[in-house]
Amino acid sequence: MSRALRHSVILIGMLTCHVAPAFSQAADDAQRIVDEAERRATTTSERYAGALQSFNADGRTSEKRWMFERVGAHGESKSIIRFTEPPDVNGVALLIVNHPERVSDQWMWTPALQRDRRIAVQDRSTRFFGTDFTFEDLEERVADHSVHTLQGEEPIDGADAWRIQAVAKGSRPSQYSRQILWIRKDNYVIVRIDSYVKDEVVRQLRSSRIRQVQGVWTAHEMVISDLPRGTRTRLTLEKVEYNLPLRESDFTVQALRR
């Protein structure tokens, strides 16, 4: 996974990648590509300000802003999303504790109630705050979570890219039966993910405005579309920083209220 991909994975979680046993050339090639992408993506921490615009089927929009911070990597990271706008969600915070071997734990802090609450995510396809991101999409996924197969090469947005299929392993179930990733050859950034339920594409992620930040190729805009509903959400990243001296103690349930 590239660093930009890592970014996307942590943030959007749709980027399920896997290094499968090399039983076939396609799997072997996919493994090498995903390995390299992951190597390039590795950072110890991250912070950015996100602007989230949701467009419903009628084209009406709503906007939210959050601060995102992450510490750790490779499926053992912890992330906090703190909403800053609009005012009526200001202070709402979500803590995501990712585990390499199973689904994440998540807690929500609601300032109006002054209490934290464990998110009961029996259905990880639940949309986060009514956006097109699901709770599963917010989890970090690492290579071991899926089996990958190289399906060929296919240019995308004028750039050469590999087309790779990712299927979640049984130990880590997913709402998606499979995902198709497009990884650019020049910078190993995932620029598109089509997520399937059975044979239907239900969600599509497209990444753009790819720039280097501290040597990490980073997509600064991601648009996720819920195709059956006809809605989409655009996430724009600002003030992206990597490898900050963030404290583990700030990524706890107790710290959510601070």
Add this chain to the structure above:
Amino acid sequence: MRRSLVLTLLIGAWCPAAWAQTATAPGFIEARGFLFPQDAPNDPTRAVSDWLWRQEGILRPTPSLQLVAGVDLRANTHDQIEDVWRIDWEDRHLRPPRMSVRRLAATVAVGRLTLDVGKQFIRWARADVLNPIDRFAPRDFTNVIDTEFLPVVGARSSLQLGPETVELVFVPRFTPSRMPLLTQRWTIVPPHMASVSILDAGSRFPEKPQFGGRWRHTGSRLEGGLSYFDGYNHLPVLDVRGGQPIFEAREEEVLDLPVPRQPVIIGRTPLVLTRIYPRIRTYGLDFAVPMPWLTVKGEAAYFLSRDDAFPEYGLYVLEIERQMGEWLFTGGYAGEVVTGEDRPLAFDPERSLARSFIARAFYTAGPQRTFTLEAVGRQNGEGFYVMGEYSHGFGEFWRITITQVVLAGDEDDFLGQYRRNSQLSAALRLSF
């Protein structure tokens, strides 16, 4: 308090040079209207309007220090707000103050230790509707089914050791829950006492401090806590005196006639009501167990008191929760076990809501719209409450919330007694 602030400021001076201090000033203005379709025997007013301006300031001068200050400014058309211009700090008056300090606290986080000092909210709750372990969370019951938590003044320290957290709380000054106003619809007077005047003799506030501690385990497969509280119940026992019948003067007594008559009651002496807050100890337990298909969660507390006027009892809530798409369903039971003398006359919505089935459904219809449906039904079928709420945000700043509450049941039941208080409310909020 002053020493603590100095300490926090000194600690705050260790801020890393790269830290950019942050300051925010969230607030809102909300106008809310209530419509009651029915008169209440002691309160014919059926339309009430409430206004609230809440303004907070949050300053983080360093990563380790956060300062919070907040004030509320209120107005009301039905004499439910104190008609005095002053800044209230204590939240001890019968009516909500016109202007009050909602929060004024400093939070210092040094390594694994977090210290909160000042006027703040301390919540331990895990369940919905009924929270027996939430002993530092008094509430404003001016409207019994639309309550608001009140802050307490104290210090809270949290020490985190991996997944374990040990929390100690010290509250030097007691904050009571606010009872319904005696002359309004949320105070129900039995019909045979309807003509009796009630004299409010005030409250006997305890002067000793309160303590509490909680150990909390935050694990992936089990989350739980044990808590202890030594302080005062924020819900009052009512000491009611008077109400004795006044008899008509007997003619036989006046005229010395030989045949006596049945005495005729022509009135009663006024009821004199005093609120007393008994000293209690509680032992609490709470847990949440997330499972593949549902989450089981609950909380329980056992109440003990040396005060003869206060019984020994346990309250518990057991719930299951299930997320299905955009729906979140919660259902459960709130129970009570009485091991000592049964209840004195008290205003105690916690105990009064026990022995009930509770259910809640929450639906996220989109980024700006939510629906909530909540119901509480007594196990004996003598009272129930159903609340439906729709909330819709418009643009960045506006939100409208429409709430319909239906109350029904027998007059002897806590919920049923409010059967004439079903209500429709609409709130328009401007957040900034």
